[in-house]
Amino acid sequence: MIQLLWLIPALPLAGFVILALGGARLSRRAAAWIGVGSVGISALLTLALAVAFLRGLPAIPAHIRQVWTWFDVAGLNIGVSFYLDALALTMMAVITGVGFLIHLYSVGYMAHDDGFSRFFAYMNLFVGAMLILVMADNLMLLYLGWEGVGACSYLLIGFWYRDPANGYAARKAFVVTRVGDTAMAVALFLLFDRLGSLQIQELMQRAGAQWGVGTILPTVVALLLLGGAVGKSAQLPLQTWLPDAMAGPTPVSALIHAATMVTAGFYLIARTHLIFELSPLAMSIVAIVGAATLLLAGFSGLCQTDIKRVLAYSTVSQIGYMFLALGVGAWAAATFHFMIHAFFKALLFLAAGAVIHALSGEQDLFKMGGLRRELPLVYLVFLAGAASLSAIPLVTAGFYSKDMIIWEVFASNRGGTLLWAAALAGALLTSIYTFRMFFLCFEGPLRTPVAHKPGWNMSLPLAVLAVLSLVAGFLEIPHSFGGGVQIFSHFIQSALPATQLLPARESNEILCQLASAAAALGGLGLVWWLMLRSPQAGAALTRQPLAMKLSRFWLNGWGFDWLYGLLFERPYIFLAQINRADIVDGCFTLLARFGLALNALAGAAQTGRVRTYAAGLTVGAAAIIAWVVWL
Amino acid sequence: MVTIPFSHGLLLAAALFLLGVICVLTRRNIIFMLLGLEIMLNAAGLAFVVAGARWGQPDGQIMFLIVLAMAAAEVSVGLALVLEWYHRMHSLDVDQASRLRG
Numbered sequence: 001m002i003q004l005l006w007l008i009p010a011l012p013l014a015g016f017v018i019l020a021l022g023g024a025r026l027s028r029r030a031a032a033w034i035g036v037g038s039v040g041i042s043a044l045l046t047l048a049l050a051v052a053f054l055r056g057l058p059a060i061p062a063h064i065r066q067v068w069t070w071f072d073v074a075g076l077n078i079g080v081s082f083y084l085d086a087l088a089l090t091m092m093a094v095i096t097g098v099g100f101l102i103h104l105y106s107v108g109y110m111a112h113d114d115g116f117s118r119f120f121a122y123m124n125l126f127v128g129a130m131l132i133l134v135m136a137d138n139l140m141l142l143y144l145g146w147e148g149v150g151a152c153s154y155l156l157i158g159f160w161y162r163d164p165a166n167g168y169a170a171r172k173a174f175v176v177t178r179v180g181d182t183a184m185a186v187a188l189f190l191l192f193d194r195l196g197s198l199q200i201q202e203l204m205q206r207a208g209a210q211w212g213v214g215t216i217l218p219t220v221v222a223l224l225l226l227g228g229a230v231g232k233s234a235q236l237p238l239q240t241w242l243p244d245a246m247a248g249p250t251p252v253s254a255l256i257h258a259a260t261m262v263t264a265g266f267y268l269i270a271r272t273h274l275i276f277e278l279s280p281l282a283m284s285i286v287a288i289v290g291a292a293t294l295l296l297a298g299f300s301g302l303c304q305t306d307i308k309r310v311l312a313y314s315t316v317s318q319i320g321y322m323f324l325a326l327g328v329g330a331w332a333a334a335t336f337h338f339m340i341h342a343f344f345k346a347l348l349f350l351a352a353g354a355v356i357h358a359l360s361g362e363q364d365l366f367k368m369g370g371l372r373r374e375l376p377l378v379y380l381v382f383l384a385g386a387a388s389l390s391a392i393p394l395v396t397a398g399f400y401s402k403d404m405i406i407w408e409v410f411a412s413n414r415g416g417t418l419l420w421a422a423a424l425a426g427a428l429l430t431s432i433y434t435f436r437m438f439f440l441c442f443e444g445p446l447r448t449p450v451a452h453k454p455g456w457n458m459s460l461p462l463a464v465l466a467v468l469s470l471v472a473g474f475l476e477i478p479h480s481f482g483g484g485v486q487i488f489s490h491f492i493q494s495a496l497p498a499t500q501l502l503p504a505r506e507s508n509e510i511l512c513q514l515a516s517a518a519a520a521l522g523g524l525g526l527v528w529w530l531m532l533r534s535p536q537a538g539a540a541l542t543r544q545p546l547a548m549k550l551s552r553f554w555l556n557g558w559g560f561d562w563l564y565g566l567l568f569e570r571p572y573i574f575l576a577q578i579n580r581a582d583i584v585d586g587c588f589t590l591l592a593r594f595g596l597a598l599n600a601l602a603g604a605a606q607t608g609r610v611r612t613y614a615a616g617l618t619v620g621a622a623a624i625i626a627w628v629v630w631l
Numbered sequence: 632m633v634t635i636p637f638s639h640g641l642l643l644a645a646a647l648f649l650l651g652v653i654c655v656l657t658r659r660n661i662i663f664m665l666l667g668l669e670i671m672l673n674a675a676g677l678a679f680v681v682a683g684a685r686w687g688q689p690d691g692q693i694m695f696l697i698v699l700a701m702a703a704a705e706v707s708v709g710l711a712l713v714l715e716w717y718h719r720m721h722s723l724d725v726d727q728a729s730r731l732r733g
Contacts, residue, residue, distance in 0.1 A: 608732030610725050611664075615656050 001052035013128035019121035035120025043096035061494040083137035086495040091134035101461035108458040126152035169247035176241040180231015187224035204274040222282035233265025246308040250353030259342035287327025291422040294320030298429030303554040328415040330408035331496035332489040340401040344388035347465035370446035381466040388469040390431035393517040397473030411505040431523025640681030647674035
């Protein structure tokens with residue numbers, strides 16, 4: 001079974017090639033079968049592979065399969081080789097499984113779009129590139145996948161390219177992530193220069209053997225890798241591209257900008273966790289970046305009016321939780337939250353897509369409302385997703401994953417009370433913005449008539465993801481609940497180390513859980529009271545001058561776009577305007593002028609009169625003879 | 632028999648050559664330019680004959696015959712070109728033909 005590993009990324013890539021070459025010649029039916037089928041078969045293969053892998057545990061924690069040599073130059077041998085361990089398998093399962101559901105949903109969502117086969121070609125290419133990213137055995141191949149998903153993200157954000165705003169959003173996403181990618185490339189150069197390899201496992205071994213804990217090199221490398229990760233995962237300070245990336249079709253937001261690509265940063269850090277563990281400073285920075293991002297994005301999410309932008313900020317915020325968990329060494333908790341987040345966030349995006357589809361493209365929350373009776377299925381699944389995102393206790397998967405993070409942030413030897421307080425405040429914010437969105441969308445009077453109801457191919461993925469968002473959490477039930485269940489963390493600990501908990505804090509687990517449950521329920525209660533129970537109080541609150549100012553500030557994402565415009569865009573445009581005449585090009589123009597002057601000089605000798613030429617010949621001949629005779 | 636000194640013969644050839652050159656350079660009529668060229672060729676031929684007499688060799692006279700044959704060939708081509716050219720330009724003035732001015 002393990003021999004068929006290469007087929008998993010190869011199938012979506014083959015689907016991409018067929019769809020790209022076939023283009024508009026393929027019928028919609030054929031394009032849908034190829035696009036969805038290739039990812040579906042990959043998902044089935046991943047399932048079979050998971051069974052084979054689990055049989056091998058714990059004796060064989062990892063498999064390596066070399067497919068062929070990519071290049072072999074001057075001692076640098078890069079193979080197209082795949083590495084399969086628990087972390088990669090989790091990622092693959094989410095990418096192919098959730099990816100398949102989203103592809104299926106897209107058949108309904110994109111049914112009337114002109115670029116139907118182009119859409120599936122890009123989506124298949126994305127799935128292939130993302131699988132290469134998570135399965136890569138060396139950092140070079142990982143970087144190939146990394147750039148591949150970046151390119152697909154660009155193509156899909158700007159999918160409706162006729163609107164210049166979409167093209168602008170696509171370019172913004174591309175350029176901002178490029179800043180991080182450059183840092184990551186520098187990290188790769190540094191690693192190869194210092195450790196002489198790009199093979200991930202070999203690198204980790206050599207780093208552990210050659211570098212001491214807390215020395216400068218691992219810190220620099222870890223921070224550069226973190227630069228790549230914050231770019232891809234839209235964390236502070238490179239988070240500005242993700243809300244604008246919502247210009248793409250909604251299934252793209254669900255697949256790329258919620259479930260998979262934006263978690264590539266988390267994957268990179270988890271994959272190179274040994275380097276991060278060598279640098280306590282870098283670990284603290286990861287945790288602080290995560291905590292700051294989850295709070296900033298949470299506040300921004302409170303004030304958005306576009307349903308997809310609320311979800312975008314919530315994605316940034318939830319990835320902030322993953323980074324916070326990584327930073328305190330809670331590797332299993334971060335991975336678990338990644339998986340659960342992929343389920344419920346894909347569900348929320350797809351459900352939001354169903355709402356947008358039903359309202360003929362309306363994305364403004366204040367023009368929605370009263371959809372509970374119109375779209376009962378969407379209402380139910382949206383409720384499941386929202387509850388999971390807000391971590392409503394006991395019944396949702398989001399509770400188990402988020403609670404695991406909050407608890408381990410509190411109890412880990414790298415954690416702290418301040419980080420824990422940030423995580424808890426984030427949980428409250430999450431609950432508030434989620435249910436604000438939910439109530440605006442589904443309660444109150446109907447404001448826009450419903451045009452389309454979702455078909456079976458849109459409803460089925462919603463139902464499956466809703467079930468997963470509720471029950472997937474039972475893979476991991478905390479110790480305090482009568483011993484609990486630790487299926488997931490045992491599985492992931494074959495690849496990632498266990499969290500180091502402080503013994504003094506371990507007894508407080510139940511208190512910590514009560515606090516996070518109170519935060520989630522408190523947020524829900526607050527929104528319910530302000531929006532449904534006594535709307536006058538809510539309206540009075542929003543009319544406060546301070547609240548209005550804050551709301552405008554948070555709506556624009558804490559003014560980061562303004563700041564970057566001031567710091568980078570305006571000076572760049574200024575310099576570009578100075579250099580409008582192209583100073584460097586002036587040197588070459590000068591050379592051309594010199595050539596032209598010589599031409600004019602030589603041209604003047606050509607009078608066109610045969611007697612002048614004869615005179616020239618005579619004088620020349622006489623001069624040569626004189627020279628020969630007298631000199 | 633009075634022999635003409637070598638240097639006199641060469642001076643005569645040089646004077647002829649110079650007259651030919653002046654004719655080519657100053658005349659605007661293309662027929663006269665061709666005549667100037669013939670004079671230059673004959674000057675060169677005379678120099679060959681004088682040199683042959685100086686060294687007592689027949690080669691100089693053989694070279695003169697070659698120059699003569701070449702001049703005949705050249706003038707036939709040249710006159711054919713002049714005819715064709717005259718049909719186009721309706722003039723014998725060479726300065727009219729200056730379309731290749733740079």
